[in-house]
Amino acid sequence: MSKKNFLIRFALVYFLLQTIPLQWSFYTRLFALRWDTFVIDLLNLVLFTPHFFGPESTFLDWIVLAVIAAAAAILWQRSERIKSARFSDDDLYYYLRVLVRYRLAAALFVFGFVKLFPSFAPEPSISHLNTGYGYFGHWKHFILSLGVAPAYLSFLGLVEVASALLLLFRRTAFLAVIFILPFYGNVFLSDLAYEGAGYVYSLFLLSLTFVLFLYDAQRFAQLVIHLQPTQPSSFRFTWASSPFRLWRIGLKGAFAVLFVVVFGAKSYAVYKHGTLHYPETRGVEGAAGIYDVGLFVANGDTIACSPDHPTRWKDVVFESWNTVSIRSNEVVLENRYNGIRLEPVDSLRSYEYTLAGDRHYYSYNWQRDQRHLLLQNRNPNYPDDRFSLNITRPNGKTVVLEGVDANGDSLLVRLDRRDKKYLIEEVKKVGRFTLGFKL
């Protein structure tokens, strides 16, 4: 039996194992799929790859799958020695390429659309804008820097969606490969550079692309490097005699409707009206902004501002959603998750405080005219950090908070809204060639 014969069977089994979910957790998510959180749910399903040793795939999983695939390929070859082969090598290779094309296209469509309609990396929150540069981890810097330029994100998404569309057609698949190889090569390297957990997944997508690349690599080199006369691939698959002929049109149509029409439309809706990362519960009405701490009374003692006071608040941010963040000299044990984890539920959305120091982030629930706020630290490292506060707003610029912290110590704070102008915004108005621009 030839090497090619083995490799094709091995690769087919291996990529089938990588693609077909055999773990229950996938189906739990599948059955929990909801229309109003469709984008997040489908993204998570497409992100799924087999993982036996933890919540996410590692290269160990790849090795296990490869061993199983090798064993299966050997058995397959043996059985074909007894009975004549049912599939030709060329046909199997073709099925492999079809499998790989659609698995890859699924990933490119979902990641492409949430970039094309930029929500994959959100714009920095007010809290982020008021955090020192050095207080973000590397992976956070990557996402933040994408978030400040939605146009760039859209461009990246456009490349992905266009490549995915090209993958849907056999004849344009290799053109797609020409785009995807450098694109995901770059994604993989930036995952490594920015200490992101996604490098296993991006390498997985690269391995899929590589299957397609190998098929045409020789022809490509002959045409473009050796500049020799080049024949196209001689293989023509005849669907008419394939056992899967009836499935083909239906599946292809369903795939296109699901990933292009529905997911595209839903991604646009998220971009227009929602967010993938920040909580979606409304915050105190009209309070969004950054506040200086004009008065800080703890247990009846007024504490003057000082550069090294361990606990006195320096400034406070009200986001437009139900987050309050507080800057002080208190140490922050940051949440260190460095991957892409999209959650449909507000309480599980961790993007704000992940890989971020300098501030503590609190959630609260608020209804119109409500006078009381129960602030709870969002960071799982601080389950006991909370404040029970009454909020009064004597005028549009002032917020007074009065109440107790988790230890029962009393607290009275007056917050004065700062008319903060952010360079990142201001420079867009005046341009970078304004001489002597002051801020």
Add this chain to the structure above:
Amino acid sequence: MAKSTNIGQGFEEGTLTSTAVAENGSARVSTQNSLRWQGYQKVLFRIAVIFFIALSVPNNPLWYGHVFRIDWTNLDYRDLYDICRFGSGINLFGNSFFGYRLLGFANWLTTLLIATGGGLVWTWLAKATRRDPRSFERWHYWLNVVVRYRAGLGIIGFGFTKLLPVQMPYPSLGILDADYGDLTSQKIFWMSFGIVPWYQVFAGVLEVAAGALLLFRKTVGIGAALLVGTLGAIAVVNFAYDGGVHVYSSYFVLLGLFLLVPYYRPFARVFIHQRPAQVNLTFPGFNGLVQYARVAIKSVILFVFIGVFFYLQLIDFLYDPYKQPSTAGVKELRGNYQVTEFRLNGQEIAFNPLDSIRWQSATFENWSTLSFRVNRPLALDLSNGGGDPKRDVNRTFELSGVAGGQRAFHYYVDTLTKTLYLEDKFKLIPDARNITAGEGGDGGTRNRASRALSTVDEPAVSREEWIPADVKARLGNEADYVHPRARTTRRLREFARADELAARETRERFIVQYQVHNGGDRVILNGIDENRDSLYVVLDRVAKDFKISKGRLEAGNYH
């Protein structure tokens, strides 16, 4: 140049006389093929010749002067960089198209218009004199050579500053403590590259590789594709982040797309239409002396622009990273400091984040910079903070694109009297950067300067009274502060003019003595500030709870 080999025979689209792919996949291809060019092709080609040659030749007399003055016995990386980076295109009518700058692309349009006119006249003349050749294979080859070398060397010059990562430095201690919202988006992108130096190296390898591949005829396809991919992304980044280099990066995309012209159709034929094809490129054969000359010229170019360039850029990386000051700062004085006490004219000002006079915090960098933050609006340097200044005071990456009241001062230190002589790194009219680069560079300074405020306030402490003569003697020649290997002719020439250049600048200055306690945990500064008020500041070092990973592969020598 004797014989000419055409390896494109038989595969030119449109002249193929039979579709000869048999069902079994083997193909017979007609060889009846004449390479006669269509009339419209000839016109387009003539336009292309004028257009791309104009775009490949330096259009700025400064460039020629610059190259002529290069001291080849003591090179600076920037000498080679400047050879590679120049403005081009027809700029006889300035850099606007009927008054529109078109985002800097006006020059392309002017050039295209003139090339079109020229191409039409040329065609008409050829017809009139009956000297219209059947095809332009050889012309096409030589046009490609010009564009290949222009694009290849250009991108190599661009790539080396990333390959040895100095183009995007790791943020200074002062910037690490600056709020994210106080940066321009340009700054944010540049620094997001600076914190991952290995990734920057990778980007540099890609660019240099793309350039090198363009210098070999067989790898032009791959090199040009790489060029279009990388520089295309960079062009989009420059648009999206207002990076200012969008014209120069788009320029390489344009050249790359042109070099790919012979490849588009064959690619589409083989992989999309599934027909046999061949890339139709003709290479002239060279014999004897011509061949020797060719090999010799090419070897010299490779040696200089790959070998020597790498060495020079390495020296720059090790001792004199061009966006950072090269002089080490006082060792005990490094780190982030809180301002524990602040007295002005003997009057203590209590800490208050809203106070507009008091320093809020201070930072001594690894190099010769003190930065501190005040709570009042400041005039900003919104440039990229790059360019080619050799004097540390003009290297402003730590200041450019940063708001939030951040001030940065370069200092000379007199260790005998423990005195710092500080000079504001900000100046209202920034230096022109990449002067020879035309639209491709940040050369807008001249435009800006013309609109500059007519009067700039004279500083309270003049340059003359700032550093006494005896101290000046002790400080020695700044040109020699750097490692001997980095004392290039370019550096020496600039420092020879240092006084003349400095006299044209308007900067704030102040002078403080410093006392160091506990190895720098406490630093006391005592002197006069830029308004001649007496200044007394107590600084206490703080260990910041930064979450960013420490810098790796950091440029410069600050031991």
